Structure formats: C-alpha cells, structure tokens
Amino acid sequence: MNDKTDPIEPAAPVPAANATVEPVVQPPAASTTVKGGGVMRSSAIFSAMTLLSRLAGFARDVVISAALGASAGPAADAYNTALNFPNLFRRIFAEGAFAAAFVPAYAKTLKTEGEAVADQVATDALAAVAAVTVVLTIVAQLTMPWLMTVINIGFLDDPARFKLAVILTQITMPYLPCMAVAALLNGVLNARGRFIVSGAYPILLNLIMLAAVIPVKGDQIQSAYAASWAVLVAGFAQAGLCWWAARKAGANIRLTLPRLTPAVKAIVITAIPAVIGNSATQINVFISQNLSSFVAGGRTWLATADRLYQLPLGLVGVAIGIALLPRLSAAVASQDHAQQQASMDEAAVLSMALTLPAAAALMAMPYFLIDALFTRGAFLQVDAVNTAQALFQFGWGVPAFVLIRILAPAFFARGDTRRPMAFALISVAVNAVLAIALFNLGMGISGIAAAVSASAWVNVLLLGATLWRRGHYRPSPAAASRLTRILLASIGLGLVVGLASWTRPVLQAPVEALLGALGADHGAKELTLLVVVAAGGLTYVVLAFATRAVTVAEVKGLIRKGR
Template sequence: MADKRKPDPASMEPAPPVPSASGTSEPVAPPPASSRKGGGMMRNSAIFSGLTLVSRLAGFARDIVITAALGGSVGPAADAYNTALNFPNLFRRIFAEGAFAAAFVPAYARTLETEGAEVADKVATDALAAVAFATVVLTVVAQLTMPWLMTVINVGFLDDPARFKLAVILTQITMPYLPCMAIAALLSGVLNARGRFIVSGAYPILLNLIMLAAVIPARGDQVGAAYAASWAVLAAGVSQAGLCWWAARKAGANIRLALPTLSPPVKAIIITAIPAAVGNSATQINVFISGNLSSFVAGGRTWLATADRLYQLPLGLVGVAIGIALLPRLSRAVASQDHQQQQASMDEALILSMALTLPAAAALMAMPYFLIDALFTRGAFLAFDAANTADALFQFGWGVPAFVLIRILAPAFFARGDTRTPMKFALVSVAVNAALAIGLFFAGLGIAGIAAAVSGAAWTNVLLLGGALWRRGLYRPSVAALSRLARIAAAAAGLAVIVGVAASLRPMIEAPVADLLAALGTAHGAKEAALLLVTGAGGLVYVALAFATRAVTVAEVRGLIRRGR
C-alpha cells in the first residue's frame, strides 16, 4: 500500500466505500428546462451559487465537527457513518436527482408553457406519486435486506463485527432519506421551472444545520455521535421535503398527494429517463468497486469522504450552477436554431467555469495537506488521517476541471434531446474508472489510487463528450475562447506557485500568526488563520494575473454585473 504513514497496528480496521465523483453527500438541485422569471445565465447562476456557497460553508462546519467527533482510522464510528450517509445517496443520484429529475423537469416546463399550469401540475402530481412509491418500496426492501447488502458492498467489514453491525444499523436509520430527497428534488424542479431558484438552492442548508445541532452535544462519544448524525440525516430529509412542498404550493403549483398511476406523461418521463438511469447506474458501479477496495483500509472511506467535500466545492459552486443556468438558455437557442447564440452560450459557460475552477484545482494540488490539516485535524481526526486524506485530495484535484466540464458539455446534448450519447460515454468512463481503481490500488497507490481513477475517468468522459460535439459540428470553442482559456491557465499556474511555496514554508508563516494570537489572549487558531492568509494572498495573485494577462478585463466584469442585475 502507498499509505506509508501507519498508526498503531492495533487501530487498523477495514473501511467502507467511496463517494461518487459526480455527487455530494448533500442534495444538488436538478437543472431546470426553462425559466419563466429567470434573468439570464449570470443572474440564475449567481442566485444558485450564492446559496450553494452558504450551504457549502455550513457543510464545512458540519464536516469539521463530525470528523473531530468521529475520527478517521481509529474506531468503527467514522467509516460506519460514512457508509450510512453514502448508501441512500447512491440511489438518490440515480432516481431523485439524476435520471428521473432530468426527464421530469423539461416535461413539466414544456407542459407549463404550452398547456398551462393545471395540466402541468397534474403531470407533477402523477410523477411525484410514482417516484415516491418507487423509492419507498426500494427503501423497505433495503431495510429488510441490509445485513446481506452490507456483506456485498463492504467485503472488508466482514473481518470486523463491530464495524459491520454499526454500519448496518446506521444505514437502516438513514435509508428513509431516499424517498424524502426524491420528493424534494422533484419539487425543486417544479420551482426551477417556475423561475424560483431560492428554495431549490437553499434547502440543502437544512441538512447541515440539523446535523450540526445533533452532533455538537454528542462530542466525546464516537459511536453516540455517529448515531446522532444518522438520525439527523433522516430528520433533515423530512424537513427538506416539507420545505420544498411548502415553497411549491406557495409558488402556485397545485400539486397533491395521490396514488401512483402510469399516466401517459409519466410513461413518457420514464422512457426518457431510462438512458440516463443506465448511465447513472453504471456510474455507481464505480462506487461499488471503490467501496470494496477501500473497505480493506481502516479509515479509507472517511479519508475519501473528507477529500470529497473539498473537491466538490468548485463543482457545486461552478459546474452545477452554470449547468442549471446554461441548459434553459441553450435549449431556447437550439429550438430557435440560433447558432450564434448556441456558440456564445457555450463559450461563455466554458470561460466562466474555467476562470473559477482552474485556480481552485491549482490550490487543491499545490497545498492539499495544508488544507486538510488546517480544516480537519482535531479531536479524533489525527495527523495520520490528514496525511492520507491529502494524498486523495491531490489526486482529486487534477480531475476538478473535468468534473466541471462534464456539467458544461453534457447540456449541449440534453438541449437537443440526446440522452443516449452521454449515457454511452458514461459507460466507457465507468470501465476506465473500474480498471484504473483496481490497477492503481493494488499497484501500491492505495486509497489515493482510487481518487486518481475517478479523475482519470472524468477526463475520459470530457474527451468523449468534447470530441463528439466537435465531430458533429455542434460546438467548437472559438479561437478567442481558447486564447482566454490559455491566459486563465497561466494565471492559475501563478497561484499554484505562490500557495505551493507558502505551504512549504508553513512553519515560518504560522509562527508569527501564533504569536499574534497569543498576544490577543488565545492559543488556538494559528493554522486556520495561516490558511486564510495564504489562500487570500493566492486569490489576490490570481486576480492580478488574470487582469494583467487580460484573461479578464474590467469592462467584462462591469458587463457581467449589469447583465446579472
């Protein structure tokens, strides 16, 4: 194994699976097909990104508290909890916020525009009944068969009865989160189609706040904190579904509780969703493979989940937000056969996403241990855990641009009603991920190899999507866009040099910060303050280089602000 920094062998215990490369442990709103009240890509992106930023910050606070309370490689609590959190999320990505939502939202928006609110709300009522029924049945089956399921999804747990039993119980507690999130995701799509982005961007915040409130009193008891966090997941799911229901009704959507029926619109949605469901299901094969691999390394599941939080930040803020704003704009341009607008929309999304993503990727790769240690090393989460988490974060870092690009390139197919092509490419990337994960893990990279496989598969998907768009003449980045991307990359490289050097000189930076804090009467917070200082300096350097190389101009910033308003 490549995980050379070993703790006391007595503490080594197996660990559960890894998170998917395309999702997070918290909900992500489905992309809207249209916006009746939306004000353009920048405005909709700003609304969703701003709320996502609040959610991510609350998520960081949640994860800092939970990792400190549950630890990493020592004890069964952390790995069992992360299994319990990931298992319902696995199915959520397939049903709630993946295939079904992607098929439902355009159908609802189209019906809303062409046939009126009454007919559209009948479609939403039937769809809600169908997805609720399917996920409740799946939840009940999973609850009853969880001991047998756990032997399949976490082979490494079989050698540790305590970890195995705790993972089964906690996953049974969190599994009802699935139908709650299926309902919330569908209602969030209704809100987006009606041009209401605030609640769909804000409802994930409830998960973080409720979990914080539950875990903070349980600190000091690893297993007790794991139980508290798991019950909080269920409570948050109920709260999120209730909030989205209230918001949809308040927005004028007359959606009712009903018995499930396979009405023609629901059948059409299911048929449309099948290719995407196959693609999403195939992606989860990687979760299964990676999970079984990481279950043989104590703390492996927790290390990957912690690294996942950091690399998912740019994906949530940039990729998802721009994808949400891009799809309706691109769909309108395709429907009107406005090729100039199609090109402009894609170029703008590409430049804007990379201007925000490349510096984030540079920082993740240049100072992974600095980031993880400053944010998470405390309580039961040890320096050993931080070091292995940093190894995984570095490998995730070079995949971050690819994760975001997938969110930009895939809408070019979806806007044309093509869900099969992205599905095929997803299957190819699944095969690449599986082969790389197994090969790199046993070649000695260990947990970091699993993360490297995720990034490699993401770049494979990007190359396939971009290549297909190029060959079909649907999108080719303009010369001006490529020039801008090169300048953005140069500015991001400058940031990487600055923060990388600062990370290597970390003791010299932290010492005066600690002295200053001591003078102010506190002995804590030196590493956190040093991290803020370094990231702030790196951000200023990037902005200066971006303007100096004309990757970004003052006139463009002013124009974007005016358009956003």
C-alpha cells in the same frame, strides 16, 4: 465524488464511495418561465445559495470529523457508509434519471397545455417516484445485513464496524424517499424559474446535523448515531420545505395514489437510458466501497477529500449548468447558432475562470488545507496525510468534473441523452479498471481518487470531440485565448500557495507568537491558511488582469448588469 450535493446525471463525474448526501439539483429545461439574462447573471442566485449551503456543510464536516475521527475507531467509516447507501439509489432514481426526464416533460406541458395539466403530471409523477423509493427503502431495511456483506467486504474483518454500519444505514435509508420528493418538487420550482429554494434547502441538513452532533461531541459512537438520526430528520424537513415552496410558487400538486398514466409512462421511457447509465455508474461506487473498506479509515479519508473538491463543482459546475441549459435549449430551438456559440463560450470561460484556480490550490497545498481545516479531536495527523494524498488526485480532475456540466447540456438541449449515457458508461469502465489496478499497485485510497479524475477526463474528451466533430461547439479563438490566459494566472496562484505550503512552519511561527501574546492557544494554522488563501487569491486577480484574462471593462459591465 459525486455528494452535496451532488445533476446532468448521465454524464456526471463518476462517484466514489464517499459521495455525500448533499442534494444535487437538476438543471431546468427550457421554459417560458425562466427569464432572460446571461449565464453569469442567471446562475448568481443559485451560486449564492449554494455558497451558504457549502459553508454550513463545511462547518458540519469540521464538527463531525473532530467528533468521529477517521481511522481511530469504527464510527467514522460506519457513518460514511450510512450516508452513501441512500445516495446510491438517489442518484439512479430521485435526482438522477427520473428527475432528468421529469423536468423537461413538466416544463413542456406547462408551456403548451397550461398549469393545471402540468401540475397533474407532477402529481402523478410524485406519487410514482415516492412509491418506488418507499418500496426500495423497505426492501433495503429488511435485507441490510446481507447487503452490507456485499458492498463492504472489508468490514467483515471488523464485527464492530460491520454491525454499526448496518444499524446506521437502516436509520438513514428513509432519507431516500424524502430526497425523491424534494428532487421532483425542485424540478417544478426550476421549471417555474424559482431557484432560491433549490440552492438553499440543503442548508437544513447541515444545520440539523450540527444541532444534533454538538451536544454529544466527545463520544464517537453516540456522535455517529446522532448524525445519522439528524439525516433522517433533515430529509423530512427538506421535503417539507420544497413542498411549501412549490405550493407558494403556484403549483397545485397533491398527494395521491400512484397511477401509471400516459405522462408517467412517457417519463419512465425517457428515463430508461439514464437509469442504465446511472446504474452502471454505481458499479464504481460498489468497487470503491469494497476497496476502501479494506483500509481502516479509508472511507472517511475519501469522504473528507470529497468535501473540498466538491466545492467548486457545486458552486460553479451545477450553477452554470442550471443557467446554461434553458438558454441553450432556446437557442437550439430557434436555430440561433450565434447564441449557441456565445452561451457555450461564456459558460466555458466563466467556469474555468473559477475552477482552474481552485484546482491549482487543491494540488499545490493539499496537506496544508486538510491539516488546517480538519486535524483536531479524533481526526489525527495520519488521517490528514492520507486524506491529502486523495485530495491531490481529485484536484487535477476538478476541471473535468465542471466541464462535463458544461458540455453535456449541449447534447441535452438537442434532445440527445443516449450519447452522454454511452460516454458515461465508457468512463465507468475506465474508472473501474483503473481503481482496482491503482489500489492493488500500492496507491491505496489515493489510487481510487486518481481513477475518478482520469475517468472524468475521458468523459470530457468524448463529449468535446463529439461536439467538435458534429460542429455543435468549437471554442471560438477569443474563448481559447481567454482560457489560455486563465490557465497561466492559475499556474501563478499554484506557485504562490505551493511555496507557502512548503514554507508553512516559517509562515506560521509569527502567527503563533502573535496569538500566544494575545493568550490564545489555538488558531495559528487556521489563521495562516486564511492569509495564504488570501495571498493566492490576490495573486490570481492580479495575474488575471495583467494577462487580460479579465478586463476592467468586463467587471464594470457585470456590475451594471447586476444593478
């Protein structure tokens, strides 16, 4: 629910127990360093880097899923617990409230008082967040056995799974201060208009984990240990890369002892509403963890489904949010209402043009996707079935997850962080009630996923209705028409891939025969999936042009902008 990943935290979708350690980059505040250009053009670099990171992450997940499995042994659930626990605090402190408060403060100081003063603010803020997260890490390390009995009650019935989860989480916990440092340094880079490292540094995590797990593949327990140690190594590597990039960008940030300066106090005060919102959000993580801990493999089924539904969120929602906030902030500051409307319309149309077809595919062929991508090694068919059920429930929430990223900046650009926080708290309550109810009514793990999607739509409705009522944003007739046509094209895609999923044995038979003739024993289901995805994508493109959701003139215009 909310990894790589994992960002606009107070209004972010409610994370589940399966959130990954993919870092989530905060959108930059408005700054003179952030150069011009439209939302689409501004988000292209970040999207490209994120795509590379997600592809590397997918390769990592395929290898680890095959090595650890899901329900066949304690390794997978213990490993996913070890990934999730540092994330719980990271979302509250590192990449959540503190970073969201720091970025605007740094960008404003950079603009009004110059680089030297801004970099001193960054130095003091870095020392403060590093000190807090190091203390949290030490406390968590010392109390981990007791913490595990609280966050994973279901593990108490399985001593092997409980013990392994404790040890692996103690290994990964120091990832928290590393990500705190990386997140703050990324805020510095974004405020200076540098986005390449922000999108690229998660790749290090994926590559290091692959290098660690592949040599020991075949032993579930040893693979879990290797993956956990790789997380720790990657944390130091990522923080080091961000430090180097910030220094190369001209930021004179130094290591120093923490001081409670006026600037740091101001950042802390600004962060308090988001801390409250994020802390409340973690109640849902707590509930999801405990519910899924009662089902062997449950944590891993959620984590695997999370990998796929997070892809459009990471590529589209975060990237467009990063491009939208500085542009929207500048329009608000200059009272340019036409530019505000144009920015929001462009972001909404672009995000849904990329998100709705992804959601349609996730809902129309969830088992086909999971089975083709993950069922191998220790990841069994029963794991694919249960993961697919969770993926379907996440699928209808994907547009909401992305829309939150588009609507929340309209509040942040006006200096309003309290209203999104309040809406996040309401969605937290909705998610908590629904997750417990649906889990106990027989939906099991998929009920947890359904609750997350429902709560995200509640958040969207609250954000959207408030913007509409205040007159801050109402989709223009042209944007509404385009969104309707995009929806129709996405439904067409869903019908095509859904039919292909239903007739999969018929489609896969000739592929198996062809590969057999070539002497290949494997790859039929993967190749068939590629063909179906390509057919679905082509269907969407044809329908998008046929319904004029996209026009040839617009494509030519984008090409000219790119040049």
